Structures are given as structure tokens and as C-alpha cells.
Amino acid sequence: MRSxxxxxxxxxxxxxxxxxxxxxxxxxxxxHTYDAMLNENDQDLYRWVTGQEAAPDEFSDLISDISKTFQS
Known part of the structure; x- marks a missing residue:
């Protein structure tokens, strides 16, 4: 639901x-990592997922996976 x-x-x-x-x-x-990521600000998440900014180390692998999922 939080997603x-x-x-x-x-x-x-x-x-x-x-x-x-x-x-x-x-x-x-x-x-646990996914749940913690959901507590982050959406504008930050969007910049991380789109590669505009580097994600914090604790989320970097997860953000990379999310980004790869939506690359064409």
C-alpha cells in the first residue's frame, strides 16, 4: 500500500x-531495506531512481534494481 x-x-x-x-x-x-526506503522523501527517491543524484549507500543496490527495472 505504501508503494x-x-x-x-x-x-x-x-x-x-x-x-x-x-x-x-x-x-x-x-x-527491511525497502520499508526504510519508503520513509524517504519522494523528490529524493525520484532523483535517485532517475540517476539525477546518487542514492545513499544503504539504498544504492535497491535503487539500482528499481532503476534497471524501468530502463528501456
């Missing part, structure tokens, strides 16, 4: 699709 009710529509779309594709296969550590 789809974000502050900006772009992150709603990106995180809803990512969650639908990946949450069921995540282990507890990955789910």
Missing part, C-alpha cells in the same frame, strides 16, 4: 509496479 500512495505520481507508478514484481521474492533483509 502506491506516494507524494508524486511518478513514484506511485514506479514503486507500485516494482512492488508487484518483486516484494513476494524478497527476504526479510531486503524487505
Amino acid at each position: 502506491m500512495r506516494r507524494g508524486i505520481k511518478e513514484m506511485d507508478l514506479i514503486l507500485t509496479e516494482y512492488a508487484a514484481r518483486n516484494l513476494k521474492d524478497m527476504d526479510d533483509a531486503a524487505l
